[in-house]
Amino acid sequence: MRFYLLLIIALLCAAPAVAQQGYFPFSIPDNLPAGCEIKANWIDAPAGKNGPVVIRDSHFYTGNERIRFFGVNLVWESCFPTKDEADMIANKLASFGVNLIRFHFLDIRSPRGLVAKGTDSRHIDPERLDRLDYFISRLKAHGIYADIGLHCAHEFTSADGVAEADKLPAHSKYTTLFDPRQIELEKEFAKQFFTHKNPYTGNVYAQEPAIAMTEITNENSVLYGWSQRRFDDLSPYYAAQLDKGFRDYLAAHNLPAAERPHFRDGSPNAEAYLRYLMDMENRYFTDMYNYLKKDLRVGALVAGTMAVGPPGAVTMAKMDYVDNHAYWEHPAYTKGDWIGDWTIRNTPMVAKPDDNTLIRLAAIRVDGKPYTVSEYNHPFPSFYDAEALPLAAAFAARQDWDALVIFDYKASPGWNKDKMGDFFEIAGHPVKTAEMLAASAMIVRHDISPAMAATHQPALANKLAMTAAKRDWWDVTGMLSDVGMSIPKPNERYYMRFSGNPIYEPAMGTDDAYKWTGDGKQGLMTADFAGSKAAVGFFDGKPIEFKDARLIVPPTFAAVMVTTLDGKPIPHSAQVLITACGRVQNTGMQWNDANNSLITWGEAPALAQGIAGRVELNGDFSVFALDAGGRPVQRLSSQMESGYTSFDIGPESRTLWYLAVRRP
16 A cells, blocks of 8 residues: 555656646647557448348347447538548548447538528539538448438528528427428438439448438427427417417317417426327328338438437337437526527536436437437536546446447538537547547447346336426436336446336346446546446546556546457457546636636647556556557556556656557
8 A cells, every 4th residue: 555655646746847737738630640559440341331230139230240339420511521631531530439420410501511502492512412422432431331310400491482481490490390391391301312322332322321320300309399488489370380280189189179388387288288299299200201211212220309308209219219319517508599608517427327417318218229329428618528438438338329429520610620619529629539449449349248237117108298298308317206217227228118017137147347436526437348448537546456457546537548459358459558538628728717617718729638647457568658640659668567567657748648569
């Protein structure tokens, strides 16, 4: 123990002259240099070489192989790089472990989207389409599949024949689920895309095996719209459609006539209204699904939209797979969505293992269906956003989800970002970009095995409707408690089912390689698997013992991952990557006094905090610090003792990556 105390004192006192507070510039380029050692060689290329992604045993497969996805979102003009940029980005993302791109906001006006400029919104811009065609072909060549979002924010006009087009809700939400003309136009856009032949692959998109999945509409649910009182702002034309539909529903079900209730206003008609909305969504999504699958013969798997709480999952379970979105401590605005001043709570999720965003996501996973999370992140500038990728990746792997997609890689113009420009873009975020390869190994390479124990909880649709009419849609655990369902646990797979009795599958043997503890203020997650090891959260200076590795980090918040690049256990691996991350900030960034908002976002370059500590690996290794381009730039001093190589890491090396290379 005295040795470790002396070591911690030495680490805390090391390199006092390094950049202020142990921060240093670290901007990871999109154009990776020669000699870059960051290479996820488990990405199988080309995408679709074994045929389309199909569903077998409630999971995704290609050929006879199970496939799990780790992906990122590209938004707006980022979906349409030039040819030179397309090759660069495809190589970068594949090297960092990405095997899925979700294309977001395709249905808006050029140059930010595919829709051509003009009085109507019914034509595709050929130049934007050609860029997308080439990009998809290069992603395919690098083993990266596509997820195509169809409706996200279509800008309908009166020239489209859409009534009161200038009064539609933001992003044309809600009305697109019940207005016949808008639904016709949604189908038209889908037909234009999926019947198009990509000249660079030779495949019509409906039969392109590298398009793994498609989503009918993004975050578009009348359940959510009602719960947020968005219907109060509908124009008279669309409000009348909605109200007539409710009257017809009541009459068809022999219920007394009633006016549209407000959410949680105590109305006795609230449950009936929620059932009406669930019926509306069911009809819309079933119709769109059948159009894609039967009329257009789309081979990609189809999701509806994110499942809005347990009631939303009832309809989404009728699609090919169930998808969801979630953010830990999403920024809150004073005047509505993205309007006014913002704040974040700025607390660590790792401190709350039993009550967090991932637990709520787990609660909406449907038995018998693949489950994906196509938007996930924690907001910059949180002190703790280094936890986002490793916590989510390890949790998703333990729950045996089928995809985790980070929102977003890039939404702003330009590539080779060197600062954080918004809450969620990770292209200029050195910590989240540096963590991508380790997160991919946990999921795509199947390094972290699913939890042995599992619970299958029955949820009756009528009970869900009753509780959902009384609670906020995000109060998932409250809804589960109302209907007598258990709450998910971090180390136990969770499934919701709509019939049958509860089923519990106990762990058969020891299953303690994944641990997550917390007291509400601090916490620590550890994962100890052959190819991937991680410790994320609050370190206390005590050794963290893994099989074939040991970490000693002075008291601090950090995320440290140990990943073998060949997937072998450390004693047999040729290369081991150590990723050590803490806080990150822009140059000159200023917090307010409450540390919950910024006075100024700051400028380039992004500054990363160096994490001090000692790493011990089973085997004889030479150890190198890597620069932001992934190239070895400094050989570290190391010692061999009792078969282990030990070495110190810290801000003096000015890196987030260390590479241990086995000596001959």
